[in-house]
Amino acid sequence: MAASTSQHALISIKPAAPAASFSCGKRAGNARFVSATGCCPGSRKFGLVCAANSQSSVIEPVHLPSSPESGSTPKKSGESALILIRHGESLWNEKNLFTGCVDVPLTPKGVNEAIEAGKRICNIPVDVIYTSSLIRAQMTAMLAMMQHRRKKVPIIVHSESERAHQWSQVYSEETKKQSIPVVTAWQLNERMYGELQGLNKQETADRFGKDQVHEWRRSYDIPPPNGESLEMCAERAVSYFKDQIVPQLVAGKHVMIAAHGNSLRSIIMHLDKLTSQEVISLELSTGIPMLYIFKEGKFIRRGSPAGPSEAGVYAYTKKLAQYRQKLDGM
Ligand SMILES: O=C(O)[C@H](O)COP(=O)(O)O
Known part of the structure; x- marks a missing residue:
């Protein structure tokens, strides 16, 4: 199997390994997720506190936005929207370099992709945004939200220190609603790509063989040299999703996650119950949003909203259609 690029498909399941068939909602086979048990040393490196210590920064946003009167989102509606978006093209995507946890910004094309992604989701409610600590995901989230018709202001919650938290408080309830x-x-964050970070993907395939490089890039449990496998990436990303993000959805909040090819692959693997064989063929394009509806404890995949007026998304759920009508009336 040739090393595949992840640039051309929204979320495509390619015919990869023999007998790998994809069916949405199929039970997981040998996919397994282990809860993170401690803080990643990387948390210090990125100047962030670990999940266990950052409860307030994660929980507090629930109180920040909106009430139904503010034109925002219905609470306790029994369903919530979950938007996943891989960041737009980065400078190292453009150069075809392994990036991993190296913190590089978007290219102008990536900026455009983020803006276009924002147009696709501009009628879908968003109450809270989660991004990685890397600038390419944060730029994508911000640029996408600039397109939203509700025109709320995305504000980064700083939790790296008590002072940063205190000094970024907002003292107007009205402003908080907006x-x-x-x-x-x-x-x-993206999976840590170990000793591949900064190497050219094509040159690496030429040197180590395309099968080896494909295994490093797409297998579930084989890590690149001194890096994270998808399984290791899932241990932190899926645990965070379950511990911090699912409670928001359960509370009726509509959530957007702007993250990375592999951290999102691990979350999608969990949501769609893909097996470790099936996930090999899962490819995500840069800057394409994907919508899930969370209802009665289940995640229903709705694909990618094709545009701001895509009928299917709004026809599918009454709540989204009502939200859209509200925006039209504003
Ligand atoms: O980190 C990277 O290089 C990319 O964001 C993802 O790369 P991949 O498609 O090789 O997993």
């Missing part, structure tokens, strides 16, 4: 908290979490 804001969307943006929670940054290292757990959503």
Whole structure:
């Protein structure tokens, strides 16, 4: 199997390994997730506190935005929207370099992708945004939200120190209603690509063989040299999703996650119950939003909203259609 690029498909399941068939909602086979048991040393590196210590920064955003009167989102509606978006093209995507946890910004094309992604989701409610601690995901989230018709202001929640937290408080309830908290979490970072970080993907394939490089890039449990496998990435990303993000959805909050090819692959693997064989073929394009509806404890995949007026998304759920009508009336 040739090393595949992840640039051309929204969320495509390619015919990869023999007998790997994809069916949405199929039970997981040998996919397994282990809860993170401690703080990643990387949390210090990124200047962020670990999940266990950052409860307030994650929980607090629930109080920040909106009430139904503010044109925001219905509470306890029994369903919530979950938007996943891989960051737009980065400078190292453009150069075809392994990036991992190296913190590089978007290219102009990536900026455009983020803006276009924002247009696709501009009618879908968002109450809280989660991004990784990396600038390419944060830029994508911000640029996308600039397109939203509700025109709320995304505000990064700073939790790196008590002072940063205190000094970024907002003292107007009205202003808070017009804001969307943006929670940054290292757990959503791209998989750490180890000694491949900074290497050219094509040159690496030429040197080590394309099968070896494909195994490093797409297998579930084989890590690149001194890096994280998808399984290791899932241990932190899926644990964070379950511990911090699912409670928001359960509380009726609509959530957007801007993250990375592999941290999102691990979350999608969990949501769609893909097996470790099936996930090999899962590819995510840069800057394409994907919508899930969380209802009665289940995640229903709705694909990618094709545009701001895509009928299917709004026809599918009454609540989204009502939200859209409200925006039309504003
Ligand atoms: O970290 C990277 O290089 C990319 O964001 C993802 O790379 P991959 O498609 O090789 O996993």
